[in-house]
Amino acid sequence: MSAFGVGISFSAAATYNYNYFDVLADPGTYGPISLGDDINLNACGSTFHRADGSSESYSICDLSNLQDFTLGWVAYSEDSYQILSWYEGSNVANGLETTVSTGTGTFFSDVGNYLIGLYVAVAGDTYVPLPYGSYGATGNDTDLAYDGSTNTSGGFSNTFAVSEVYTPVPEPMAALMLLPGFILIARRERRRRANAKTMAA
Numbered sequence: 001m002s003a004f005g006v007g008i009s010f011s012a013a014a015t016y017n018y019n020y021f022d023v024l025a026d027p028g029t030y031g032p033i034s035l036g037d038d039i040n041l042n043a044c045g046s047t048f049h050r051a052d053g054s055s056e057s058y059s060i061c062d063l064s065n066l067q068d069f070t071l072g073w074v075a076y077s078e079d080s081y082q083i084l085s086w087y088e089g090s091n092v093a094n095g096l097e098t099t100v101s102t103g104t105g106t107f108f109s110d111v112g113n114y115l116i117g118l119y120v121a122v123a124g125d126t127y128v129p130l131p132y133g134s135y136g137a138t139g140n141d142t143d144l145a146y147d148g149s150t151n152t153s154g155g156f157s158n159t160f161a162v163s164e165v166y167t168p169v170p171e172p173m174a175a176l177m178l179l180p181g182f183i184l185i186a187r188r189e190r191r192r193r194a195n196a197k198t199m200a201a
Contacts, residue, residue: 018135018136020138022050024155027116027157029158034165044061046060046153047060063130068123068128070119071095071118073118075114075117111161111162113160113162121153123151124139
């Protein structure tokens with residue numbers, strides 16, 4: 001889609017130029033998660049950017065008005081998936097940064113490998129306010145894309161593992177440092193039992 005300029009006069013003193021913009025969904029990167037820990041989802045890597053390939057690009061978290069946007073978080077594991085949350089219109093800002101739980105009763109109830117998916121869309125033929133006073137026109141591209149070349153984009157995280165809770169095992173040196181304490185406790189217990197026998201005799 002090539003850039004274009006359209007002059008629209010809102011008053012005698014103001015004329016605004018518009019360029020076509022597209023969206024790109026970025027679901028973020030996730031490392032190993034211990035079962036029972038929360039996963040913090042963050043859509044701020046997703047962009048609203050010029051469709052003509054210029055460098056003008058904005059994080060969707062920097063846009064003041066997301067009324068024309070839709071945002072959805074999805075989780076995948078092998079052949080199953082679940083929509084974690086879905087946001088539209090004035091509610092989209094609530095989905096930019098959100099938290100999901102792992103463990104019993106959640107989609108992440110078992111150890112294994114998972115993916116996080118993010119869906120971002122902006123309505124066609126609208127004008128989105130940009131951070132510095134201009135607007136981005138969306139045109140009428142509504143097909144889903146994975147490279148951010150249209151108004152509707154989907155992206156997937158790296159594969160990450162949900163693992164059992166890790167319980168650290170004391171290192172040999174740490175265990176040796178505890179040994180004198182155990183010996184002292186054992187001696188006191190032996191002395192207490194000996195005194196108890198003497199008093200009973």
